[in-house]
Amino acid sequence: MAERLAIVTGASSGIGYELARRAVEDGYALFICADEPDIERAAKKLRRLGGTVETMQADLSSRHGVDAFWRAIEDRDIDLFFANAGRALGDAFADQDWSDIKQLIDLNVLQTTSVVHKVGLRMCARGTGRILVTGSIGGFVPGPFDAVYDATKAYLDSLCYALQEEWRDSAVTITCLMPGPAETPIFTREENDLEEAPITSREKQDPAEIARAGYDAMMAGDPGIVPGLPVKVIAMLSRIAPESLKARIHRSGAEPQ
Numbered sequence: 001m002a003e004r005l006a007i008v009t010g011a012s013s014g015i016g017y018e019l020a021r022r023a024v025e026d027g028y029a030l031f032i033c034a035d036e037p038d039i040e041r042a043a044k045k046l047r048r049l050g051g052t053v054e055t056m057q058a059d060l061s062s063r064h065g066v067d068a069f070w071r072a073i074e075d076r077d078i079d080l081f082f083a084n085a086g087r088a089l090g091d092a093f094a095d096q097d098w099s100d101i102k103q104l105i106d107l108n109v110l111q112t113t114s115v116v117h118k119v120g121l122r123m124c125a126r127g128t129g130r131i132l133v134t135g136s137i138g139g140f141v142p143g144p145f146d147a148v149y150d151a152t153k154a155y156l157d158s159l160c161y162a163l164q165e166e167w168r169d170s171a172v173t174i175t176c177l178m179p180g181p182a183e184t185p186i187f188t189r190e191e192n193d194l195e196e197a198p199i200t201s202r203e204k205q206d207p208a209e210i211a212r213a214g215y216d217a218m219m220a221g222d223p224g225i226v227p228g229l230p231v232k233v234i235a236m237l238s239r240i241a242p243e244s245l246k247a248r249i250h251r252s253g254a255e256p257q
Helices: 014-025 038-047 063-073 098-126 147-166 207-220 229-238 243-254
Strands: 005-009 029-034 053-057 080-083 129-134 172-177
Touching: 005 014, 014 029, 014 038, 014 080, 014 129, 014 207, 029 038, 029 063, 038 053, 053 063, 063 098, 080 098, 098 129, 098 147, 098 172, 129 147, 129 207, 147 172, 172 207
Parallel strands: 005 029, 005 080, 029 053, 080 129, 129 172
Antiparallel strands: none
Protein backbone atom coordinates (compact mmCIF):
# COMPACT_ATOMS: atom_id res chain seq x y z
CA MET A 1 0.00 0.00 0.00
CA ALA A 2 1.31 3.45 -0.93
CA GLU A 3 2.18 5.79 1.93
CA ARG A 4 -0.44 8.37 2.81
CA LEU A 5 0.95 11.80 1.91
CA ALA A 6 0.58 15.13 3.71
CA ILE A 7 1.90 18.37 2.20
CA VAL A 8 2.55 21.41 4.40
CA THR A 9 3.55 24.89 3.23
CA GLY A 10 5.21 27.34 5.59
CA ALA A 11 6.45 24.35 7.59
CA SER A 12 9.81 25.58 8.85
CA SER A 13 8.44 26.91 12.15
CA GLY A 14 5.37 27.87 14.13
CA ILE A 15 1.94 26.53 13.22
CA GLY A 16 3.17 24.97 9.97
CA TYR A 17 5.84 22.93 11.71
CA GLU A 18 3.38 21.79 14.37
CA LEU A 19 0.86 20.74 11.70
CA ALA A 20 3.60 18.72 10.01
CA ARG A 21 4.47 17.12 13.34
CA ARG A 22 0.85 16.13 13.91
CA ALA A 23 0.68 14.53 10.45
CA VAL A 24 3.91 12.57 10.79
CA GLU A 25 2.85 11.33 14.22
CA ASP A 26 -0.35 10.14 12.55
CA GLY A 27 1.64 8.04 10.10
CA TYR A 28 1.71 10.30 7.04
CA ALA A 29 4.72 10.76 4.80
CA LEU A 30 5.55 14.47 4.49
CA PHE A 31 6.41 16.91 1.76
CA ILE A 32 7.18 20.24 3.44
CA CYS A 33 7.95 23.61 1.90
CA ALA A 34 9.12 27.02 3.10
CA ASP A 35 10.95 30.00 1.68
CA GLU A 36 13.94 29.69 4.03
CA PRO A 37 16.79 27.23 4.67
CA ASP A 38 15.33 26.41 8.10
CA ILE A 39 13.03 23.96 6.31
CA GLU A 40 15.94 21.48 6.42
CA ARG A 41 16.30 21.87 10.18
CA ALA A 42 12.57 21.26 10.57
CA ALA A 43 12.85 18.14 8.41
CA LYS A 44 15.61 16.70 10.60
CA LYS A 45 13.44 17.08 13.69
CA LEU A 46 10.45 15.51 11.96
CA ARG A 47 12.49 12.55 10.74
CA ARG A 48 13.42 11.80 14.34
CA LEU A 49 9.74 10.99 14.84
CA GLY A 50 10.10 8.17 12.32
CA GLY A 51 8.57 9.79 9.29
CA THR A 52 9.56 10.06 5.65
CA VAL A 53 10.13 13.76 4.96
CA GLU A 54 10.83 15.48 1.63
CA THR A 55 11.67 19.17 1.55
CA MET A 56 11.51 22.08 -0.86
CA GLN A 57 12.66 25.66 -0.47
CA ALA A 58 10.49 27.93 -2.60
CA ASP A 59 9.02 31.43 -2.42
CA LEU A 60 5.29 30.83 -2.84
CA SER A 61 4.61 34.55 -3.17
CA SER A 62 6.03 34.33 -6.71
CA ARG A 63 4.59 32.66 -9.79
CA HIS A 64 7.96 30.98 -10.37
CA GLY A 65 7.93 29.52 -6.86
CA VAL A 66 4.36 28.24 -7.13
CA ASP A 67 5.04 26.70 -10.55
CA ALA A 68 8.11 24.90 -9.20
CA PHE A 69 6.17 23.73 -6.15
CA TRP A 70 3.34 22.40 -8.29
CA ARG A 71 5.71 20.56 -10.63
CA ALA A 72 7.13 18.79 -7.58
CA ILE A 73 3.75 17.57 -6.32
CA GLU A 74 1.33 17.46 -9.25
CA ASP A 75 1.72 13.72 -9.93
CA ARG A 76 1.34 12.73 -6.27
CA ASP A 77 -1.80 11.44 -4.58
CA ILE A 78 -2.25 13.99 -1.81
CA ASP A 79 -4.27 12.90 1.20
CA LEU A 80 -3.81 15.99 3.37
CA PHE A 81 -2.88 19.48 2.19
CA PHE A 82 -2.05 22.27 4.62
CA ALA A 83 -2.03 25.72 2.99
CA ASN A 84 -0.22 27.46 5.81
CA ALA A 85 2.33 29.75 4.13
CA GLY A 86 1.54 33.40 4.75
CA ARG A 87 3.02 36.77 5.57
CA ALA A 88 2.09 39.67 7.83
CA LEU A 89 2.97 43.33 7.43
CA GLY A 90 2.75 45.96 10.14
CA ASP A 91 3.00 49.75 10.07
CA ALA A 92 0.56 52.23 8.58
CA PHE A 93 -0.80 51.54 5.11
CA ALA A 94 0.56 54.83 3.76
CA ASP A 95 4.03 54.01 5.09
CA GLN A 96 4.26 50.58 3.48
CA ASP A 97 6.07 49.99 0.21
CA TRP A 98 3.82 48.81 -2.59
CA SER A 99 6.21 45.95 -3.35
CA ASP A 100 5.70 44.63 0.20
CA ILE A 101 1.93 44.97 -0.02
CA LYS A 102 1.87 43.17 -3.35
CA GLN A 103 4.04 40.34 -2.02
CA LEU A 104 1.68 39.88 0.93
CA ILE A 105 -1.39 39.77 -1.33
CA ASP A 106 0.34 37.46 -3.80
CA LEU A 107 1.22 34.98 -1.05
CA ASN A 108 -1.84 35.15 1.18
CA VAL A 109 -4.45 35.42 -1.59
CA LEU A 110 -3.33 34.84 -5.16
CA GLN A 111 -0.89 31.97 -4.80
CA THR A 112 -2.76 30.30 -1.92
CA THR A 113 -5.91 30.29 -4.06
CA SER A 114 -3.96 28.97 -7.04
CA VAL A 115 -2.54 26.02 -5.12
CA VAL A 116 -5.82 25.22 -3.33
CA HIS A 117 -7.53 25.23 -6.74
CA LYS A 118 -4.99 22.84 -8.23
CA VAL A 119 -4.98 20.52 -5.23
CA GLY A 120 -8.76 20.68 -4.90
CA LEU A 121 -9.26 19.67 -8.54
CA ARG A 122 -6.95 16.68 -8.07
CA MET A 123 -8.70 15.62 -4.89
CA CYS A 124 -12.16 15.96 -6.42
CA ALA A 125 -11.10 13.86 -9.42
CA ARG A 126 -9.67 11.25 -7.07
CA GLY A 127 -12.73 11.39 -4.82
CA THR A 128 -10.96 11.97 -1.53
CA GLY A 129 -8.74 14.40 0.34
CA ARG A 130 -8.66 17.02 3.08
CA ILE A 131 -7.41 20.61 2.96
CA LEU A 132 -6.63 22.91 5.88
CA VAL A 133 -6.10 26.62 5.22
CA THR A 134 -4.58 28.81 7.91
CA GLY A 135 -6.79 31.87 8.10
CA SER A 136 -6.97 34.15 11.13
CA ILE A 137 -9.25 35.73 13.68
CA GLY A 138 -7.95 38.91 12.04
CA GLY A 139 -10.29 38.12 9.15
CA PHE A 140 -13.22 39.00 11.43
CA VAL A 141 -12.17 42.59 12.05
CA PRO A 142 -10.94 45.66 10.15
CA GLY A 143 -7.28 45.94 11.12
CA PRO A 144 -5.66 49.37 11.33
CA PHE A 145 -1.87 48.92 10.97
CA ASP A 146 -2.62 45.38 9.74
CA ALA A 147 -5.10 46.53 7.10
CA VAL A 148 -3.99 44.42 4.15
CA TYR A 149 -3.13 41.36 6.26
CA ASP A 150 -6.56 41.27 7.91
CA ALA A 151 -8.25 41.82 4.54
CA THR A 152 -6.40 38.85 3.03
CA LYS A 153 -7.39 36.65 5.96
CA ALA A 154 -11.04 37.71 5.58
CA TYR A 155 -10.78 36.49 2.00
CA LEU A 156 -9.35 33.12 3.03
CA ASP A 157 -11.92 32.64 5.79
CA SER A 158 -14.73 33.29 3.30
CA LEU A 159 -13.21 31.14 0.56
CA CYS A 160 -12.97 28.10 2.81
CA TYR A 161 -16.57 28.21 3.97
CA ALA A 162 -17.77 28.67 0.38
CA LEU A 163 -15.77 25.70 -0.90
CA GLN A 164 -16.88 23.50 1.99
CA GLU A 165 -20.46 24.09 0.87
CA GLU A 166 -19.60 23.44 -2.80
CA TRP A 167 -17.96 20.15 -1.87
CA ARG A 168 -20.66 19.16 0.64
CA ASP A 169 -21.70 16.07 -1.32
CA SER A 170 -18.16 14.86 -1.99
CA ALA A 171 -15.53 13.18 0.17
CA VAL A 172 -13.25 16.22 -0.20
CA THR A 173 -13.25 18.66 2.72
CA ILE A 174 -11.71 22.05 3.38
CA THR A 175 -11.30 23.52 6.86
CA CYS A 176 -10.31 27.04 7.86
CA LEU A 177 -8.08 27.39 10.92
CA MET A 178 -8.66 30.84 12.45
CA PRO A 179 -6.33 31.40 15.41
CA GLY A 180 -5.58 34.55 17.32
CA PRO A 181 -2.02 35.90 17.60
CA ALA A 182 0.35 32.93 17.96
CA GLU A 183 3.84 32.67 19.43
CA THR A 184 5.59 32.33 16.08
CA PRO A 185 8.44 34.09 14.22
CA ILE A 186 5.93 36.10 12.19
CA PHE A 187 6.15 38.85 14.84
CA THR A 188 9.94 39.02 14.95
CA ARG A 189 10.93 38.78 11.29
CA GLU A 190 12.47 42.10 10.34
CA GLU A 191 10.71 42.31 6.98
CA ASN A 192 7.28 42.16 8.65
CA ASP A 193 7.72 45.46 10.58
CA LEU A 194 5.87 44.17 13.62
CA GLU A 195 8.54 44.58 16.29
CA GLU A 196 7.06 47.82 17.65
CA ALA A 197 3.42 46.68 17.68
CA PRO A 198 2.11 46.20 21.24
CA ILE A 199 0.77 42.73 20.41
CA THR A 200 4.33 41.54 19.73
CA SER A 201 5.26 41.74 23.42
CA ARG A 202 1.97 40.31 24.75
CA GLU A 203 1.24 36.69 25.61
CA LYS A 204 0.08 34.76 22.56
CA GLN A 205 -1.36 31.35 21.72
CA ASP A 206 0.78 28.22 21.67
CA PRO A 207 1.26 27.11 18.03
CA ALA A 208 1.21 23.44 19.10
CA GLU A 209 -2.25 23.89 20.63
CA ILE A 210 -3.46 25.77 17.55
CA ALA A 211 -2.17 23.03 15.27
CA ARG A 212 -3.77 20.30 17.35
CA ALA A 213 -7.16 22.01 17.15
CA GLY A 214 -6.80 22.64 13.43
CA TYR A 215 -5.66 19.11 12.65
CA ASP A 216 -8.50 17.54 14.63
CA ALA A 217 -11.06 19.82 12.97
CA MET A 218 -9.74 18.94 9.52
CA MET A 219 -9.87 15.22 10.22
CA ALA A 220 -13.46 15.64 11.45
CA GLY A 221 -14.38 17.50 8.25
CA ASP A 222 -15.38 20.67 10.10
CA PRO A 223 -15.66 23.82 7.97
CA GLY A 224 -13.75 25.98 10.44
CA ILE A 225 -12.18 26.14 13.87
CA VAL A 226 -11.39 29.07 16.17
CA PRO A 227 -9.03 27.54 18.76
CA GLY A 228 -8.96 28.70 22.38
CA LEU A 229 -11.78 30.06 24.56
CA PRO A 230 -10.58 33.71 24.63
CA VAL A 231 -10.37 33.77 20.83
CA LYS A 232 -13.81 32.13 20.54
CA VAL A 233 -15.20 34.94 22.69
CA ILE A 234 -13.57 37.53 20.42
CA ALA A 235 -15.04 35.80 17.37
CA MET A 236 -18.50 35.81 18.94
CA LEU A 237 -18.31 39.47 19.92
CA SER A 238 -17.04 40.42 16.46
CA ARG A 239 -20.39 39.37 15.03
CA ILE A 240 -22.28 42.00 17.03
CA ALA A 241 -19.78 44.85 17.56
CA PRO A 242 -19.85 47.74 15.05
CA GLU A 243 -16.98 47.90 12.58
CA SER A 244 -15.73 51.22 13.94
CA LEU A 245 -15.39 49.80 17.45
CA LYS A 246 -13.60 46.68 16.22
CA ALA A 247 -11.17 48.85 14.26
CA ARG A 248 -10.47 51.03 17.30
CA ILE A 249 -9.78 48.02 19.52
CA HIS A 250 -7.53 46.46 16.92
CA ARG A 251 -5.56 49.68 16.60
CA SER A 252 -4.65 49.53 20.30
CA GLY A 253 -2.74 46.31 19.73
CA ALA A 254 -1.27 47.02 16.31
CA GLU A 255 -0.21 50.69 16.19
CA PRO A 256 3.58 50.92 16.52
CA GLN A 257 4.75 52.50 19.78
